[in-house]
Amino acid sequence: MRQLEGLARLDRRWIFTVTGLLVLIPLLWPLNLPLTPSPPVRAYYDAVAAVPDGSHVLVSCDFDPAARPELEPMTRTTLRQLFAKRCKVVVVVLYPGGARLVDQIVREVATERGALYGTDLVNLGFKAGNEAVMVLMGQSIPNTFPRDQNGLDVGTLPIMRGVRNYSSFPLLVSISTGYPGTKEYVQQVQGRFHIPIAAGVTAVAAPTMYPYLQSGQLLGLLGGMAGAAEYERLMHESGPASRGMDAQSLAHVFVALCIVLGNVAQWGWKRREGA
């Protein structure tokens, strides 16, 4: 009973220390736990794979550095899969803090895969207006984004020839952390302009996307780092998400253990007070 009392009074700095170690150690010495792709991740992979080779694909990257560990790996893997199919990638950003980060990611993957800016890829940058911008893109993308991230006239870029609105794309990939993001694309764009959407979201937002997944409004879904790691597995990559999953595994087990221990300690404390 004395141990339970000690547990109930445990200094939370011990919890912080153990959490830190459980995250740090697997990052330094990976456990290489086996990954099994879940059905939503397979569906996402299949949706991207089904895009005709060489076609234009719209990728909306709506996240900022706070969601970087979860969403950057899936953005990179998606771009790699698209460039492997020689797709023309048109990137937009509707999240205010993300334009610079997304530009870095897109350019790094393009350099790695030998994709030419302006021919195989364009980053149209950030535009304020949330849902209004989404709907405007349904009328005309060059009018909504007359200049790219660096101020170049999009009319002069070869990739933009033939790009009018959502009808120019067989697929929209929405990678988002919150508002505006995938939910708004489904509500404002999918039903009105009938463009197929595949989505990647943070783990905390993933459960809210399941109704859209089940109704077929989303073709596939990557949920958080776990989804990104499973996607890397399908692409035969061992990227940052796969490496991060060992740390996340141990952290999840520890949180589960904290719930049990917290309740056991509370139960012991109450019994002592009642006695």
Add this chain to the structure above:
Amino acid sequence: MKREFPLFVTAAIGLFMILSFFVPHQAVSVPADFFQQSAVIVVAFGIVLGGANLLRVNLEAVLKRQAGWPYRLVLIAGLLVMVLVGLIEGRDFQAAGTRSTWIYDQVYSPMSSAMFALLAFFIASAAFRAFRIRTPEAGLLALAAFLVMLGRVPLGNALTAWLPEDLRLGSVAEWILRVPQNAANRAILIGAALGVMATGLRVILGIERSYLSGEE
């Protein structure tokens, strides 16, 4: 007139935008496009107004030495530095090698990531101190959280690899997300959608006027 005119404009444009959803004719779609483009411009002005308001509120608090005023001072300094650097660099402020991108890469990006990373520590601490199973409902919630948390990571599947595939933690977590969670989420979504429709209708009909000047 001061009140009636905005109400009339809201009702007219609101009804027109609903009409544009159902009527694809040019006579409707062209003005509808114009209104949507105007909305983007209004939002852009909103960002400027938001910044100015942020500055005014925090400056006042600093001058009056309200609680936490040094933090507000840091906020004001950050805001002014970013705006000034952006103005000096002009249209190329997002190009590689500028001061703006340096501040983004070296200050904003790591601080933003660090804030989010702290969540892991607080979740663990909250799980220990606050997640109390006092009722059967709380027990059910804890069980679902337990299964989903372990089922969403490779370790959960590795620990239950000896079970048939449908009983492994990964499959159980996926079932919880796909069936009970999905049903509850859908109910919330439908309820929220009906609420949005009702609110929209109240705004168009002029019943809901709080957006005008804070009046109910």
